Amino acid sequence: MSLSRLSSRSNLIPRPLSAAISRLISTDTTPITIETSLPFTAHLCDPPSRSVESSTQELLTFFRTMALMRRMEIAADSLYKAKLIRGFCHLYDGQEAVAIGMEAAITRKDAIITAYRDHCIFLGRGGSLYEVFAELMGRRDGCSRGKGGSMHFYKKDASFYGGHGIVGAQVPLGCGIAFAQKYDKEEAVTFAMYGDGAANQGQLFEALNISALWDLPSILVCENNHYGMGTAEWRAAKSPSYYKRGDYVPGLKVDGMDAFAVKQACKFAKEHALKNGPIILEMDTYRYHGHSMSDPGSTYRTRDEISGVRQERDPIERIKKLVLSHDIATEKELKDMEKEIRKEVDDAIAKAKDCPMPEPSELFTNVYVKGFGTESFGPDRKEVKAALP
Amino acid sequence: MSAIIHGAGAATALTTFNSKKLVAPCRTNLPARSKRCIVVAGSDDASKSFGSSSVLSVRRPQKLIANAVATKTDTSATTGHELLLFEALQEGLEEEMDRDPHVCVMGEDVGHYGGSYKVTKGLADKFGDLRVLDTPICENAFTGMGIGAAMTGLRPVIEGMNMGFLLLAFNQISNNCGMLHYTSGGQFTIPVVIRGPGGVGRQLGAEHSQRLESYFQSIPGIQMVACSTPYNAKGLMKAAIRSENPVILFEHVLLYNLKEKIPDDDYICNLEEAEMVRPGEHITILTYSRMRYHVMQAAKTLVNKGYDPEVIDIRSLKPFDLYTIGNSVKKTHRVLIVEECMRTGGIGASLTAAINENFHDYLDAPVMCLSSQDVPTPYAGTLEEWTVVQPAQIVTAVEQLCQ
Numbered sequence: 001m002s003l004s005r006l007s008s009r010s011n012l013i014p015r016p017l018s019a020a021i022s023r024l025i026s027t028d029t030t031p032i033t034i035e036t037s038l039p040f041t042a043h044l045c046d047p048p049s050r051s052v053e054s055s056t057q058e059l060l061t062f063f064r065t066m067a068l069m070r071r072m073e074i075a076a077d078s079l080y081k082a083k084l085i086r087g088f089c090h091l092y093d094g095q096e097a098v099a100i101g102m103e104a105a106i107t108r109k110d111a112i113i114t115a116y117r118d119h120c121i122f123l124g125r126g127g128s129l130y131e132v133f134a135e136l137m138g139r140r141d142g143c144s145r146g147k148g149g150s151m152h153f154y155k156k157d158a159s160f161y162g163g164h165g166i167v168g169a170q171v172p173l174g175c176g177i178a179f180a181q182k183y184d185k186e187e188a189v190t191f192a193m194y195g196d197g198a199a200n201q202g203q204l205f206e207a208l209n210i211s212a213l214w215d216l217p218s219i220l221v222c223e224n225n226h227y228g229m230g231t232a233e234w235r236a237a238k239s240p241s242y243y244k245r246g247d248y249v250p251g252l253k254v255d256g257m258d259a260f261a262v263k264q265a266c267k268f269a270k271e272h273a274l275k276n277g278p279i280i281l282e283m284d285t286y287r288y289h290g291h292s293m294s295d296p297g298s299t300y301r302t303r304d305e306i307s308g309v310r311q312e313r314d315p316i317e318r319i320k321k322l323v324l325s326h327d328i329a330t331e332k333e334l335k336d337m338e339k340e341i342r343k344e345v346d347d348a349i350a351k352a353k354d355c356p357m358p359e360p361s362e363l364f365t366n367v368y369v370k371g372f373g374t375e376s377f378g379p380d381r382k383e384v385k386a387a388l389p
Numbered sequence: 390m391s392a393i394i395h396g397a398g399a400a401t402a403l404t405t406f407n408s409k410k411l412v413a414p415c416r417t418n419l420p421a422r423s424k425r426c427i428v429v430a431g432s433d434d435a436s437k438s439f440g441s442s443s444v445l446s447v448r449r450p451q452k453l454i455a456n457a458v459a460t461k462t463d464t465s466a467t468t469g470h471e472l473l474l475f476e477a478l479q480e481g482l483e484e485e486m487d488r489d490p491h492v493c494v495m496g497e498d499v500g501h502y503g504g505s506y507k508v509t510k511g512l513a514d515k516f517g518d519l520r521v522l523d524t525p526i527c528e529n530a531f532t533g534m535g536i537g538a539a540m541t542g543l544r545p546v547i548e549g550m551n552m553g554f555l556l557l558a559f560n561q562i563s564n565n566c567g568m569l570h571y572t573s574g575g576q577f578t579i580p581v582v583i584r585g586p587g588g589v590g591r592q593l594g595a596e597h598s599q600r601l602e603s604y605f606q607s608i609p610g611i612q613m614v615a616c617s618t619p620y621n622a623k624g625l626m627k628a629a630i631r632s633e634n635p636v637i638l639f640e641h642v643l644l645y646n647l648k649e650k651i652p653d654d655d656y657i658c659n660l661e662e663a664e665m666v667r668p669g670e671h672i673t674i675l676t677y678s679r680m681r682y683h684v685m686q687a688a689k690t691l692v693n694k695g696y697d698p699e700v701i702d703i704r705s706l707k708p709f710d711l712y713t714i715g716n717s718v719k720k721t722h723r724v725l726i727v728e729e730c731m732r733t734g735g736i737g738a739s740l741t742a743a744i745n746e747n748f749h750d751y752l753d754a755p756v757m758c759l760s761s762q763d764v765p766t767p768y769a770g771t772l773e774e775w776t777v778v779q780p781a782q783i784v785t786a787v788e789q790l791c792q
């Protein structure tokens with residue numbers, strides 16, 4: 001069976017999760033029920049059940065997309081060390097389950113906004129590998145035309161609002177998007193993601209207060225990877241129960257390394273937010289890399305801890321075990337899939353490397369919506385004032 | 390010679406303006422207003438504009454008030470209605486909210502209370518709580534929310550109860566508001582209007598008398614305008630709401646009760662354009678917001694002394710309307726900037742640099758800039774008077790420059 005059909009060479013865009021790559025086995029969409037690894041812990045609400053409805057197709061899609069995300073992040077790591085990616089590069093490997101599970105539970109009309117660890121979420125929202133690598137390397141065909149960089153990935157048509165560098169500033173933006181969704185009566189929700197470090201920002205609580213007051217469909221998702229750059233959770237927060245921090249706002253604590261738990265929680269949260277207003281989800285997850293590429297990640301935690309989590313809680317391993325135990329694919333097929341993914345990523349990188357840098361005139365585009373602003377009102381109206389020396 | 394070049398410049402400029410949609414439709418009123426409004430002792434001024442299509446109006450206070458703002462007497466526009474500046478802002482806001490259902494207002498006490506300066510009075514009753522939103526006191530969050538909503542297509546008007554409070558939202562304004570259009574490669578536009586009163590009031594204390602123009606002026610991606618009359622307040626408010634770029638509209642606490650007759654019809658003022666307040670020959674005085682009135686007061690004295698100052702209200706603080714300013718400099722060869730901003734790094738400082746850079750050859754004297762003192766605004770009345778520029782200082786400066 002030609003697994004090569006799984007990844008078409010002509011387009012490197014990973015297919016949306018709902019339309020998975022077709023798999024040549026007899027039962028594509030057999031429903032499967034999977035138990036989450038841990039029960040949910042709830043604050044001011046009834047936790048959803050541990051049994052998650054899924055299908056063979058979805059399992060395989062989870063595996064494939066997570067493997068793609070993992071591979072993409074590892075490739076970004078090598079590119080950074082080769083000095084093709086500069087500046088800040090925050091990698092998401094280890095946390096893929098959060099991106100995948102969330103995507104599985106929502107539609108493209110629901111908005112997601114996150115901080116700077118956004119490569120995989122962009123991919124999950126329908127971005128292509130080529131756009132990711134081109135943007136990381138600052139090329140013209142990047143998703144933000146090379147002008148944003150690692151921390152500024154956006155995809156408007158998929159309701160992905162980025163990509164923000166300042167810690168915590170995206171949460172009021174997310175509540176604003178939720179406000180607009182309520183204003184336009186869209187029946188959609190906004191997932192405003194932040195980390196355990198950002199959970200101590202005041203603007204979060206301000207935004208939460210307004211969301212609760214105005215009943216906005218905003219879902220605050222705390223991706224708790226237990227380290228705010230170099231500061232461990234217990235050294236930064238008096239109360240580590242981020243899901244309870246909303247006080248009057250209900251919260252749910254979820255095992256963030258289990259894609260199905262994340263999916264169930266997001267589904268639950270969406271239903272809740274549309275009816276009752278904001279809810280906080282705390283995803284208990286972990287990042288293998290350091291905070292960013294300039295952080296080795298081992299000065300504030302032990303290598304044993306990292307390898308321990310990798311052995312026991314790795315999200316891709318969990319899905320792999322499920323796939324194998326449900327006989328959806330064999331070990332060899334999964335290995336072949338991973339090989340293909342590696343090739344796909346390598347192809348995307350090669351193509352992105354060939355992409356040219358942005359034109360110098362791009363420096364002055366998109367500052368204002370039209371023109372550079374000072375052009376038409378320079379000393380001579382006909383003269384273009386915005387020019388490189 | 391310079392006048393002839395001017396005329397040609399004016400003609401071409403007017404035609405280019407015609408193509409821009411932001412020209413006030415009431416320009417037909419213009420000749421009538423200006424003919425009767427210009428009060429120039431002994432000089433016959435028939436020329437109207439230097440490429441500026443905004444209203445030429447001149448204050449004619451009945452008595453000289455030392456540091457208050459003189460109210461304008463009834464101008465001779467035939468149609469129109471008279472109202473105060475805050476009512477003009479409210480009218481502009483209401484008309485835009487009627488016109489476009491995506492426009493909403495958010496701020497502290499803008500809804501049920503009617504706004505601390507009554508700019509949003511009555512709007513909550515008319516449009517409901519979802520469009521006129523009373524926020525809790527969290528500038529950082531509600532400015533961020535306004536910007537987030539703008540990313541999806543809403544057009545919020547965010548009010549800071551006092552401009553100084555927006556310092557708490559500086560991160561949102563600088564990073565998200567100004568830069569998102571650029572860093573997203575053009576995907577998102579942020580059509581917000583951030584407005585609020587600033588400037589030195591009547592003994593309000595240091596923290597409530599701030600002038601934030603200087604802090605915001607280097608943020609790329611935003612536009613800044615300052616209104617000074619009911620006419621341009623309404624026009625700028627409407628233009629700002631319709632603009633796709635984020636606009637910060639600076640109002641002044643002491644100007645809210647200015648009365649003027651404004652046209653009945655729908656008009657907007659060009660956001661990037663300066664307003665010619667009083668054409669002249671001897672010296673160009675650039676000013677904005679409240680200082681316009683101090684300048685006009687000084688202008689009366691100057692005219693009596695035989696000077697002919699040209700007063701331009703620059704209105705657009707970012708970007709500067711270097712075209713109008715340049716034409717004026719080319720005519721008069723002397724520039725005085727009068728502003729309420731701080732001396733260090735203020736709007737005047739940037740304007741001085743821009744003028745020196747672009748029009749150095751036309752200057753007969755160095756550009757002089759009168760700004761507020763670099764001190765926190767004291768409470769005591771007499772001290773407060775001396776932190777801002779007084780008309781007497783303006784007169785002295787003009788005399789010094791023109792000798």
